[in-house]
Amino acid sequence: MLTEDKNKFAIPVMAFSAGTIVANVYYSQPILKEIAETLGKSESAVGKMAMLAQVGYGIGMFFLLPLGDRVNRKKLIIGICFALLACLLMLANTTNLTGLLLLSFFVGACASPAQIILPMAAVLNKEKRGRNVGIVFSGILCGILGSRLLSGWVTDLWGWQAVFMVSALLILVSILLLWVFLPEVSVKFKGSYLSLLKSTLALIKRYKTLRQAALLGAFTFGIFCSFWTTLTFHLSGAPFHYDASTIGLFGIIAIGGALVAPYFGKLADKGQVFKNLFITIGLVIVSILAMLIFPHSIWVLIGAVFFLDIGVQATQITNLTRIYALDEEAHSRLNTVYMTTYFMGAGIGTFFGLLSWSLGGWHFALLQMLLWSVIALTIVFLSKKGKL
Numbered sequence: 338m339l340t341e342d343k344n345k346f347a348i349p350v351m352a353f354s355a356g357t358i359v360a361n362v363y364y365s366q367p368i369l370k371e372i373a374e375t376l377g378k379s380e381s382a383v384g385k386m387a388m389l390a391q392v393g394y395g396i397g398m399f400f401l402l403p404l405g406d407r408v409n410r411k412k413l414i415i416g417i418c419f420a421l422l423a424c425l426l427m428l429a430n431t432t433n434l435t436g437l438l439l440l441s442f443f444v445g446a447c448a449s450p451a452q453i454i455l456p457m458a459a460v461l462n463k464e465k466r467g468r469n470v471g472i473v474f475s476g477i478l479c480g481i482l483g484s485r486l487l488s489g490w491v492t493d494l495w496g497w498q499a500v501f502m503v504s505a506l507l508i509l510v511s512i513l514l515l516w517v518f519l520p521e522v523s524v525k526f527k528g529s530y531l532s533l534l535k536s537t538l539a540l541i542k543r544y545k546t547l548r549q550a551a552l553l554g555a556f557t558f559g560i561f562c563s564f565w566t567t568l569t570f571h572l573s574g575a576p577f578h579y580d581a582s583t584i585g586l587f588g589i590i591a592i593g594g595a596l597v598a599p600y601f602g603k604l605a606d607k608g609q610v611f612k613n614l615f616i617t618i619g620l621v622i623v624s625i626l627a628m629l630i631f632p633h634s635i636w637v638l639i640g641a642v643f644f645l646d647i648g649v650q651a652t653q654i655t656n657l658t659r660i661y662a663l664d665e666e667a668h669s670r671l672n673t674v675y676m677t678t679y680f681m682g683a684g685i686g687t688f689f690g691l692l693s694w695s696l697g698g699w700h701f702a703l704l705q706m707l708l709w710s711v712i713a714l715t716i717v718f719l720s721k722k723g724k725l
Contacts, residue, residue, distance in 0.1 A: 347461060348469050350518040351454050352476025354511040359451035359477050360484035361421065361444050361504055362390045367489045368497045375497065378434055386441040391680075393445025398452055398676050403533045405453040405669030406526045411519050414450040415512055421447035422508045429501035451477055452676050456668035457522055459661035467658040471599030474654050478595035482588045525666045537670040544663050547671060549720040550656040551678035553614070556713040558679050559686025560621060560706050561649045566690045567702040568642075576633055587642055594646030599654060613655045614717040620648030622710045629703050652713075653679075 365372070365386045373383040404413055424447055428440045455477065458469040491500045526533060540547055568587070572579045624645035631637040660671045686709070693705040719725035 346518050347520055348458060348472050350514045351458055352473045354476075354515050354519075355451040355454045355473055356476040356478075356480030356483070357504070357507040357511050358418065358421065358448050358454075358480070360480040360487070361425065361448045361508075362394045363387075363481055363484040364488045364500050364504060365390060365441065367485045368492045368500065371492055371497045372437070376432060376434055376437075382434065383437075385438055389438055389442040390445035390448075391684075393442040394448050395445075395677065395680055397446035397449035398673060398680070400534075401446070401449045402452055402673040402676070403537050403670050404530075405456065405672075406667055407524060407528075407530070407533050409524060410453060410457060410522050410669075411515070414453050414519065415515055417447050417450045417453075418508055418512050418515070421450075422505055422512070425501045425505040425508065429498045429505065451480070452672055453669060454519075455657070456661060456672045457520070459657075459668060460522060460665065461520065466661060467654065468599060470657050470661065471654040474657060475595045475599050475650070478650055479592050482591045482595065485588050486586075533670070536667070537673050540664075540667060540670055540674055544660075544671075545725075546663060547660050547674055549716065549725055550660050551675050552725075553713055553716045553720075554653055554656050554675060554679045555682025555685075556709050556716065557618070557621070557649050557652045557682075559682035559689075560709050560713070561646075561686070562683040563686040563690030563693075563702065563706055563709070564645065566687050567694045567699065568638075570694055571699045571702075572638075577635070587639075590639055590642045591646040594643045595650050597647050597651075600651075610655060610659055611717065611721045614652060615714075617648045617651040617655065618710060618714045618717060620644045620651075622707065622714065624648065625703055625707045625710060629700070629707070632699055632703075 369383050369387065372386070373379060376383065401413075401417065421444065424440055424444045428437065428444060431437055431440060455470065455473050458473040459466045461469055487503070488500050491503050526536075528536070541551075569584055571577070572584045572587070624641040627637050628641050656675065657672075660675055661668055663671060689705055690702055693701040697704075716725060
């Protein structure tokens with residue numbers, strides 16, 4: 338009975354823990370101004386905290402994620418979470434800029450267990466692989482989107498240092514839950530760490546499906562990041578003139594979209610992969626077209642945020658369901674390839690979003706996103722025809 342209860346709660350615990358872990362990459366973004374004022378430094382100097390957290394996350398994914406195929410995943414996840422807890426406690430008690438920047442990097446690197454947890458969801462029940470992956474991935478997205486709301490709220494109440502103390506408490510709760518409910522997964526890779534990294538890169542050449550999914554993931558997450566970066570500028574200007582807290586409320590709408598997205602994981606379980614992808618990319622394209630036609634309608638924006646988020650997140654869930662079916666013994670390495678490409682797309686999407694905004698404002702930014710969406714749809718079409 339105890340084992341059954343553990344299995345029953347494993348996926349919700351994994352979703353909650355993955356969300357609380359990955360949120361640490363994003364907590365600093367909405368409160369950079371408050372940190373800068375406290376330290377007496379420029380916003381651009383303090384802004385490197387957010388950048389270094391992202392860099393640390395990317396490096397952590399590449400060098401730590403593959404270990405999930407070589408060592409006990411439960412011990413690996415909990416061990417890195419203890420390191421994350423220590424970094425957060427130091428971050429909450431540091432007022433030196435150099436220290437904050439260095440700790441931000443390590444916090445980002447120690448947030449990588451979120452992506453070690455994700456592929457574990459694929460092996461608990463193969464018949465419900467898409468559903469389980471969808472739930473845990475939604476937990477990650479809720480952590481990313483909800484981090485901005487929690488960060489601003491806690492800072493308003495108790496100051497920015499309290500954000501990292503609250504996060505440390507959440508990580509401690511996650512460690513306890515993971516210790517009790519996270520299942521043991523057998524490890525079958527017996528080679529050295531160097532051979533592990535080499536085998537990770539070899540997967541790119543070996544699996545066409547991995548290449549297709551990674552490329553599609555990069556473009557769709559690039560759209561997502563480009564959208565959220567430029568939406569902030571759009572809502573803060575005419576005719577809206579919203580303040581930061583009001584703009585942050587749009588994250589709640591996106592969380593709603595992330596919670597709907599796992600439905601597409603169930604469809605992927607039934608083998609409707611390309612049907613899924615045509616629908617999800619179609620939702621993104623329709624949302625962008627609606628905003629192009631009605632750029633100043635708040636109701637159109639609300640609807641677009643909801644459906645664009647469903648489209649992007651459901652695409653990623655379908656992609657993950659596809660790649661986790663490729664090799665049961667290489668889930669962490671498959672995830673390393675996919676997520677590294679995925680976040681490269683995020684960086685490129687953010688760059689071109691800012692560039693488009695500087696050249697032509699909201700209209701140019703939307704046209705750039707539409708172009709990326711058409712490319713994504715082309716990738717799906719060529720993949721279905723076996724030409725990619």
